[in-house]
Amino acid sequence: MQRIAIIGYGEVGRILAEDLRAQGRAVTAYDTKLRGELGEPLREHALRFGVTLAASHAQAVPGAELVISAVTASQAVPVAEACAPALYPGTFFLDFNSASPGAKIRAGEAIASAGGRYVEGAVMTSVPPYRIQVPLLLGGPDAAALAPLLAELGFKARVASERLGVASATKMCRSVMIKGLEAMVIESFTAARHYGVEDAVITSLQETFPGIDWEKQGAYFFQRVIEHGRRRSEEVREVAQTVREAGLEPWSASGTAERQAWVADLADAGLFGERGSKGFARSADWRTEADRLLARQHDKDSDEL
Helix, strand or coil, X not given: CCEEEEECCCHHHHHHHHHHHCCCCEEEEECHHXXXXXXXXXXXXXXXXXXXXXXXXXXXXCCCCEEEECCCHHHHHHHHHHHHHHCCCCCEEEECCCCCHHHHHHHHHHHHHCCCEXXXXXXXXXXXXXXXXXXXXXXXXXXXXXXXXXXXXXXXXXXXXCCCCHHHHHHHHHHHHHHHHHHHHHHHHHHHHHHCCHHHHHHHHHHHCCCCCHHHHHHHHHHHHHHXXXXXXXXXXXXXXXXXXXXXXXXXXXXXXXHHHHHXXXXXXXXXXXXXXXXXXXXXXXXXXXXXXXHHXXXXXXXXX
């Protein structure tokens, strides 16, 4: 595979583009944020790494041997539908998105109707530390055919099932726990900070779960949610949908989505500093961010009075 199209040029898309370009692969990318000032950093990145930017889905995918969709969860199906008419027959379409099994099935139907070969991909942990070698579960009738080709590109992928939805269900059910833990830590630690009992809470957690450095883990969770809360909240809404598709009411997942979105709203409003600045979401002490959240809530309560 020498020609690859990436739809979604956010953090994940750029990492994949860098690693593929390092191998000499031709990479074309498209992102709706490329237009206007918001696209300037993306255009600079593409220029630096030799990535060709397209003006639309239809311009990005023709001639590609592999199309990778790496967008927000809510856009997984719309992107598949937008790309499908421009796909060459037999083109592999790797859906990298954190979407529910039902969404993956609908996206697969759109690609298959155009003669493409749809493969769902479930990313099983955070991409940045692992980059292209992030653990990846594949699913769908064409997963076994794509797996060795991905291995040649440096992906660490294995086939979970030839049935669509199985890989995504694994990812989504895991996210009930992982994303929920992020939200619970932010809620627990911030409330503990308000009451002045954070040290006692962390000591108790350390005794119960001695394998986790809760100070370090807390700082990491605050950082990741502040930076990526918008994307995470959308993903957890898909997690909630996955739980609904199983016939359960997603009380935990829905609450997690609301907490992640709440932090994202405050980050967008500049509560944690300017995006891209050295201090943004990089505090080694989660207490700094918790104090900002508490101060913001105090100001909001005062305004309502």
